[in-house]
Amino acid sequence: xxxxxxxxxxFLSNLGKIYGIYTGGFAAFVILLGILEQVGVPERxxxxxxxxxxxxxxxxxxxxTRTMQVSEYYVAGxxxxxxxxxxxxxxxxxxxxxxxxxxxxxxxxxxxxxxFVLGWTGGYIxxxxxxxxxLRKFGAYTVPDFLAARYGGNFARLLGIxxxxxxxxxxxxxxxxxxxxxxxxxxxxxxxxxxxxxxAGILLCSMLGGMRAVTWTQVAxxxxxxxxxxxxxxxxxxxxxxxxIPQVMYGEALQxxxxxxxxxxxxxxxxxxxxxxxxxxxxxxxxxxFCLMVGxxxxxxxxxxxxxxxxxxxxRQSVGWSLLFIFLLYFxxxxxxxxxxxxxxxxxxxxxxxxxxxxxxxxxENARVNICGVxxxxxxxxxxxxxxxxxxxxxxxxxxxxxxxxxxxxxxTPEIAGLPFVITGLVGAGGLAxxxxxxxxxLLAMANALSxxxxxxxxxxxxxxxxxxxxxxxxxxxxxIAGALTATIAPPDIxxxxxxxxxxxxxxxxxxxxxxxxxxxxxxxxxxxxIMAGFGATLAYLIWTAAPPLGLGNPEIMSVANISAAVxxxxxxxxxxxxxxxxxxxxxxxxxxxxxxxxRPRGGVVQAEKT
Amino acid sequence: MSNGNDEAYxxxxxxxxxxxxxxxxxxxxxxxxxxxxxxxxxxxNFPLGFWMGAQxxxxxxxxxxxxxxxxxxxxxxxxxxxxx
Numbered sequence: 001x002x003x004x005x006x007x008x009x010x011f012l013s014n015l016g017k018i019y020g021i022y023t024g025g026f027a028a029f030v031i032l033l034g035i036l037e038q039v040g041v042p043e044r045x046x047x048x049x050x051x052x053x054x055x056x057x058x059x060x061x062x063x064x065t066r067t068m069q070v071s072e073y074y075v076a077g078x079x080x081x082x083x084x085x086x087x088x089x090x091x092x093x094x095x096x097x098x099x100x101x102x103x104x105x106x107x108x109x110x111x112x113x114x115x116f117v118l119g120w121t122g123g124y125i126x127x128x129x130x131x132x133x134x135l136r137k138f139g140a141y142t143v144p145d146f147l148a149a150r151y152g153g154n155f156a157r158l159l160g161i162x163x164x165x166x167x168x169x170x171x172x173x174x175x176x177x178x179x180x181x182x183x184x185x186x187x188x189x190x191x192x193x194x195x196x197x198x199x200a201g202i203l204l205c206s207m208l209g210g211m212r213a214v215t216w217t218q219v220a221x222x223x224x225x226x227x228x229x230x231x232x233x234x235x236x237x238x239x240x241x242x243x244x245i246p247q248v249m250y251g252e253a254l255q256x257x258x259x260x261x262x263x264x265x266x267x268x269x270x271x272x273x274x275x276x277x278x279x280x281x282x283x284x285x286x287x288x289x290f291c292l293m294v295g296x297x298x299x300x301x302x303x304x305x306x307x308x309x310x311x312x313x314x315x316r317q318s319v320g321w322s323l324l325f326i327f328l329l330y331f332x333x334x335x336x337x338x339x340x341x342x343x344x345x346x347x348x349x350x351x352x353x354x355x356x357x358x359x360x361x362x363x364x365e366n367a368r369v370n371i372c373g374v375x376x377x378x379x380x381x382x383x384x385x386x387x388x389x390x391x392x393x394x395x396x397x398x399x400x401x402x403x404x405x406x407x408x409x410x411x412x413t414p415e416i417a418g419l420p421f422v423i424t425g426l427v428g429a430g431g432l433a434x435x436x437x438x439x440x441x442x443l444l445a446m447a448n449a450l451s452x453x454x455x456x457x458x459x460x461x462x463x464x465x466x467x468x469x470x471x472x473x474x475x476x477x478x479x480x481i482a483g484a485l486t487a488t489i490a491p492p493d494i495x496x497x498x499x500x501x502x503x504x505x506x507x508x509x510x511x512x513x514x515x516x517x518x519x520x521x522x523x524x525x526x527x528x529x530x531i532m533a534g535f536g537a538t539l540a541y542l543i544w545t546a547a548p549p550l551g552l553g554n555p556e557i558m559s560v561a562n563i564s565a566a567v568x569x570x571x572x573x574x575x576x577x578x579x580x581x582x583x584x585x586x587x588x589x590x591x592x593x594x595x596x597x598x599x600r601p602r603g604g605v606v607q608a609e610k611t
Numbered sequence: 612m613s614n615g616n617d618e619a620y621x622x623x624x625x626x627x628x629x630x631x632x633x634x635x636x637x638x639x640x641x642x643x644x645x646x647x648x649x650x651x652x653x654x655x656n657f658p659l660g661f662w663m664g665a666q667x668x669x670x671x672x673x674x675x676x677x678x679x680x681x682x683x684x685x686x687x688x689x690x691x692x693x694x695x
Binding site: 312313320 | 617621627631632638639646650655656660661668670672673675677679680
């Protein structure tokens with residue numbers, strides 16, 4: 001690791017070696033903990049070591065890559081190779097919820113859950129083809145930066161900041177909450193304290209080195225999270241099918257599930273796993289895919305990752321690598337869901353209460369698994385509950401009397417497969433890496449918008465470099481604390497707001513970014529009216545339909561789910577933007593030349609920054 | 612900087628964009644309209660309709676994006692607007 005202190009070049013030319021050693025070291029660490037467990041070290045200590053050591057590594061990278069240069073702080077000196085930027089983006093993108101709850105959602109929804117798998121991967125096509133290379137050529141530090149340059153200054157910038165904050169703040173609260181919950185479970189500290197341990201880890205990574213530090217930490221976090229995600233399901237596949245390739249072998253699980261659904265009396269009435277539209281109507285299913293895809297191409301914390309590549313060409317390639325690294329997790333999630341469902345349908349549902357597998361009680365203890373309406377903490381507890389839960393009582397587990405929390409499906413897999421605790425600890429470390437890396441990216445996106453766009457561009461354009469960087473760090477700290485406080489005091493209901501981020505970002509950003517690049521005629525009045533109309537309509541629909549206390553709880557229009565609100569907001573945004581642009585004068589010659597410049601890879605960045 | 616090349620360059624870039632978006636629409640949406648029919652076909656234990664949603668389209672996206680990222684460079688060079 002000493003190469004990193006040598007600064008830029010040394011470090012960049014040895015990336016393969018450094019991360020190779022890091023990956024090997026991490027594997028050795030997992031094996032060492034496995035040995036410790038075998039010789040009798042308690043689980044609590046194993047869990048603690050996992051969380052503590054990974055946090056220490058991330059913080060260490062953050063400290064080693066600290067910087068006092070503006071361009072290093074905001075865009076990692078535009079020196080991140082496509083491959084590594086792909087890994088960093090994948091970690092940035094896949095949140096604690098993707099890691100822990102994606103498979104659980106597929107478990108619960110069957111085919112309909114695939115809307116998330118499709119929506120969260122297909123959006124990268126839009127990023128690569130329509131947006132990222134052009135924003136990279138433009139040379140912005142933030143997404144609002146581009147909006148300001150293209151649409152006549154600070155009002156457009158301010159709108160961009162509103163959209164960015166709306167799409168990022170609740171999202172980051174959810175990540176901080178995730179780190180708190182994992183710290184609670186693996187460090188054995190109270191949740192409120194866990195939140196601040198998590199935030200300390202996040203700040204250590206990002207505060208000293210900004211984008212540069214976050215990039216190299218996210219690469220390290222991606223390696224941990226993907227190893228942690230794949231290992232349990234690979235072992236489970238080997239146990240069940242004899243072949244350790246779950247992505248290919250889970251067809252067997254699908255067949256077994258279908259067969260059990262049709263033949264096992266206790267499963268009567270179960271939603272068929274393979275049948276479409278049992279949860280969402282067909283239109284809803286496609287609307288959700290569309291909103292998630294366009295939302296992906298509009299989220300500022302994702303787009304800003306492509307500002308860090310050395311060239312436009314590498315920005316394009318880097319979107320490809322991002323999708324490949326994300327794909328590794330998402331195309332495994334359906335296998336997770338199928339293997340866990342197979343196990344539950346075979347060995348839990350329909351079984352006598354007296355012969356349930358141990359893992360049911362391990363996760364029942366904290367009410368993640370419920371049977372007959374009570375936490376499956378002990379045999380006595382569920383026997384008592386089941387004697388009155390259905391008419392005449394039941395001594396076997398009935399389908400509708402069994403429930404498992406979505407975010408447990410992945411983390412319980414090691415126990416379901418009968419693996420030692422060290423693998424559970426590994427999955428915990430992976431979930432922590434996923435939550436931390438996304439939180440890093442989101443916090444940086446928000447803090448950069450406030451420090452670069454509001455403070456430097458709007459309030460004090462003559463601020464010297466040193467002061468800009470100090471202000472950037474103070475704001476980062478402030479946003480992090482605000483996020484942590486919200487995570488400790490807000491009701492869990494707030495997590496529902498995360499799903500809003502995609503629709504809000506899509507309606508607020510996508511038309512302005514896309515038309516700004518692909519349609520020269522788009523002008524300032526059009527863009528401003530379009531952003532306000534699209535974002536406003538989406539927000540209004542969200543508040544109109546969301547259940548109280550978040551919204552007014554009115555019935556959905558045309559049965560469009562709350563989460564797909566951009567289905568209204570996007571067309572409204574596009575139409576308003578185009579119509580208003582056409583009835584107002586065309587943009588100036590200079591502006592049209594700038595658009596030409598953005599379209600051509602040749603030449604330096606359009607908007608050069610003094611550093 | 613601006614010359615007649617620009618028009619031709621941009622129309623070729625746009626052509627590539629339309630092709631990519633069409634493939635994206637096909638694998639993101641169109642093909643999933645036929646999920647029930649495709650589920651009648653079972654390959655290696657996978658009903659095809661389910662598999663397309665779970666993995667097939669994802670593989671198509673990855674292939675498309677890598678194919679795409681190799682294309683613009685050729686166009687850039689042809690019209691002399693590549694970075695180097």
